Amino acid sequence: METNIIERNLRQFHGTEEYHKHLFPGKSPLLLTDGCMYIRDDLKAYWLFDSILTYQNHKSLRDVNFQIWELKQLKKDFTWLLTCREDTGKRPLISQSIEFSDFPVGYIRIWVIDKIALLPSEY
Numbered sequence: 001m002e003t004n005i006i007e008r009n010l011r012q013f014h015g016t017e018e019y020h021k022h023l024f025p026g027k028s029p030l031l032l033t034d035g036c037m038y039i040r041d042d043l044k045a046y047w048l049f050d051s052i053l054t055y056q057n058h059k060s061l062r063d064v065n066f067q068i069w070e071l072k073q074l075k076k077d078f079t080w081l082l083t084c085r086e087d088t089g090k091r092p093l094i095s096q097s098i099e100f101s102d103f104p105v106g107y108i109r110i111w112v113i114d115k116i117a118l119l120p121s122e123y
Contacts, residue, residue, distance in 0.1 A: 001042075003105055009038065010108075013122050022049045028115070030056065035119035036110060043104055051082060051096065052110070052117060060093040067093075067112040071103065 013035030020037050021029040030053045032040060039045050052069055055061060061084065068085045080098035085091070111118050 001104060006043065006105055009042075010035065010105075010119065011121065013038070013119050016118065016122055019116065022053060022117070024050050024053045027053050027056070029053075030112070031116045033116070033118040033122045035122050036117045039108065039110075045103060047101075048082075048103070048110075049117065052084075052112060055084065055094050056112075056115070058094065064093065065114050069110045069112060069117075071098075071108050071110075073101075073103075073106040 013033070016033035016035070019031040019033065022032050022040065023029050030049060032049065036049070040049050048071060061067065064086050066086065068088065069082070070085075071080060071082050073080050080101045080103070082094075082096040082098060083092040084094035086093060109120060111120055111123065113123075
């Protein structure tokens, strides 16, 4: 799927019709909105939500009810960086380098609010 089509599809999500469970063995589920389900299922990014879910019990995120997750491809070597911040402009609480990904867009932002993953446009 072409990047411009994906970006247009992502812009269509406002609110959600239902919440969907994303499960990982031994972890409490993360609930996904329709927009995050599109990313997970249509863009084949199960691994992204697995990563977000596994970090939820990390000591630096235990009391953080609002999280800003960003995945971006770095221009210098085409690796990827997954970060989590408590708020815009704050230093990352979580930072993970990803050597390879076939994620089809160079940048995505996902909010996690009280164990619900959503796109900013769905808030």
